[in-house]
Amino acid sequence: MRTVLKRELIQNFKNLLIWSLSVGILGLFCILLYDSMQGDMKEMADAFSNMGAFSDAFGMSTLSIATLKGYFSTEIGAVHGLGSGMFAAITAISIISKEEDGHSGEFLFSLPLSRSRIIAAKGLCVAIMIIIFTAVCTGFYVIGFNILGEEMPMDQFFTFMGTQLLMNAEIAGICFGLSSLAGKNRIGLGLGIALLCYSYDVMGRVVPDLKDYLFVGPYSYCNAAEIFTETETPAKALVTAAVVLVLCVVFAFWNYNRRDLAS
Amino acid sequence: MSKKVIEINNLTKSYGKSRGVIDVSLSVEEGDIFGFIGPNGAGKSTTIRSMLGFLKFQSGSINILGMDSVRDHEKILREVGYMPSEAWFYDSMRVSDVIKYAADVRGGDYSEEAGKICERLKLDTTKRIKQLSLGNRKKVSITCAMQHKPKLFVFDEPTSGLDPLIQKHFFSLINEYVDKGATCLLSTHVLSEVDKYCRHAAIMREGRLTMLESPHIDDETFLSFYEDEEEES
Numbered sequence: 001m002r003t004v005l006k007r008e009l010i011q012n013f014k015n016l017l018i019w020s021l022s023v024g025i026l027g028l029f030c031i032l033l034y035d036s037m038q039g040d041m042k043e044m045a046d047a048f049s050n051m052g053a054f055s056d057a058f059g060m061s062t063l064s065i066a067t068l069k070g071y072f073s074t075e076i077g078a079v080h081g082l083g084s085g086m087f088a089a090i091t092a093i094s095i096i097s098k099e100e101d102g103h104s105g106e107f108l109f110s111l112p113l114s115r116s117r118i119i120a121a122k123g124l125c126v127a128i129m130i131i132i133f134t135a136v137c138t139g140f141y142v143i144g145f146n147i148l149g150e151e152m153p154m155d156q157f158f159t160f161m162g163t164q165l166l167m168n169a170e171i172a173g174i175c176f177g178l179s180s181l182a183g184k185n186r187i188g189l190g191l192g193i194a195l196l197c198y199s200y201d202v203m204g205r206v207v208p209d210l211k212d213y214l215f216v217g218p219y220s221y222c223n224a225a226e227i228f229t230e231t232e233t234p235a236k237a238l239v240t241a242a243v244v245l246v247l248c249v250v251f252a253f254w255n256y257n258r259r260d261l262a263s
Numbered sequence: 264m265s266k267k268v269i270e271i272n273n274l275t276k277s278y279g280k281s282r283g284v285i286d287v288s289l290s291v292e293e294g295d296i297f298g299f300i301g302p303n304g305a306g307k308s309t310t311i312r313s314m315l316g317f318l319k320f321q322s323g324s325i326n327i328l329g330m331d332s333v334r335d336h337e338k339i340l341r342e343v344g345y346m347p348s349e350a351w352f353y354d355s356m357r358v359s360d361v362i363k364y365a366a367d368v369r370g371g372d373y374s375e376e377a378g379k380i381c382e383r384l385k386l387d388t389t390k391r392i393k394q395l396s397l398g399n400r401k402k403v404s405i406t407c408a409m410q411h412k413p414k415l416f417v418f419d420e421p422t423s424g425l426d427p428l429i430q431k432h433f434f435s436l437i438n439e440y441v442d443k444g445a446t447c448l449l450s451t452h453v454l455s456e457v458d459k460y461c462r463h464a465a466i467m468r469e470g471r472l473t474m475l476e477s478p479h480i481d482d483e484t485f486l487s488f489y490e491d492e493e494e495e496s
Binding site for chain 2: 004102
């Protein structure tokens with residue numbers, strides 16, 4: 001299993017490097033832009049906080065984007081949320097199916113490994129990838145805060161990054177389950193799932209009737225504006241995330257163990 | 264009495280409404296080179312892939328080296344060297360990395376044996392998989408299947424894409440392993456291979472298996488197995 005895990009990590013390293021550096025450096029540049037935009041943002045902050053549901057959706061009614069934490073949660077929070085969700089989705093959606101899609105399946109299946117060991121190695125690889133991705137991005141953001149020298153509530157920042165990691169795990173879990181279905185690459189579907197989850201959250205915050213069902217989506221518990229204003233995260237959102245994650249991973253194991261493998 | 268290395272009893276496997284194999288029974292004894300012939304889509308690969316646990320079959324039982332193919336799947340694969348008809352690997356890997364990867368998963372150092380096989384097959388291990396022709400990919404597949412000196416070889420159309428000299432080296436390698444106690448199941452469309460190397464043979468047609476009295480058959484008889492199928496379909 002260790003050999004397969006090592007191989008998967010090597011195979012996915014380039015993807016990890018591209019995505020973590022892209023999202024991390026983009027976030028860092030956005031943080032560094034705060035200094036140059038600070039003067040203009042006071043007026044902008046007033047305008048943005050009075051845009052009704054739109055302000056609510058992006059947290060600008062509760063946090064001023066003229067402050068670093070407000071700026072971080074509305075700008076970088078959205079960039080990281082979307083970027084990390086997409087990375088988690090594309091990593092997980094192809095991790096199982098790529099063997100059959102790329103015809104390398106028969107080589108892998110001919111080695112003395114049970115299907116459960118193969119899928120465990122692949123699941124572990126996805127988990128390691130999203131953890132490293134989060135760590136790299138966290139590093140870039142912390143560097144940005146240090147360069148700015150502005151005060152930033154680090155406990156809330158780490159809570160934000162932690163819940164983002166959980167959101168990534170939930171999206172990856174859904175895509176991991178789908179990846180076990182058949183030997184076809186579905187990167188488009190993975191990206192669609194990440195974008196759909198993000199859109200659902202934005203819509204849920206704009207449309208009052210949807211608010212009660214917001215907890216179903218993975219972005220509901222990792223909203224930067226709520227975390228930085230210390231709004232309590234509904235427990236049902238976290239429980240739903242844990243249940244979805246566990247069910248999807250269990251489904252992947254069950255399905256992969258029961259079905260015929262394509263060559 | 265020779266030990267049965269492969270024992271298939273009443274194997275039936277279908278893909279939804281499509282026919283796979285029907286009520287196949289087969290036994291291969293230790294030290295045999297067993298020819299497995301039949302037209303495309305007759306069910307040869309389905310039988311092989313059921314044996315190795317890639318496919319879940321509906322009924323019947325398969326015993327490999329005295330172990331149950333479902334329960335002892337992982338143990339069986341330790342003792343089997345399988346070469347699929349399509350030799351695909353990870354494109355970006357070098358040949359040497361693929362061979363080492365297969366050895367590492369098996370938990371052994373087979374570099375000496377692998378080196379010997381690569382030399383015999385004239386395989387350049389420094390190249391990347393994506394740079395290789397079909398024939399050279401087949402050589403990688405042969406090396407991965409042979410390096411751990413398995414008790415059972417399962418080859419699915421191994422010689423397509425190999426030049427005649429390499430084919431000769433390939434069969435001399437098989438003979439050497441078989442002389443040392445290994446067994447070989449050879450699925451092929453090449454009559455001369457069955458005639459020259461196989462000790463027993465069976466033909467698969469429309470999902471059903473028939474044992475041949477002798478693997479030494481003439482061209483016309485061999486082709487009639489294929490023609491009959493064409494006429495029936």
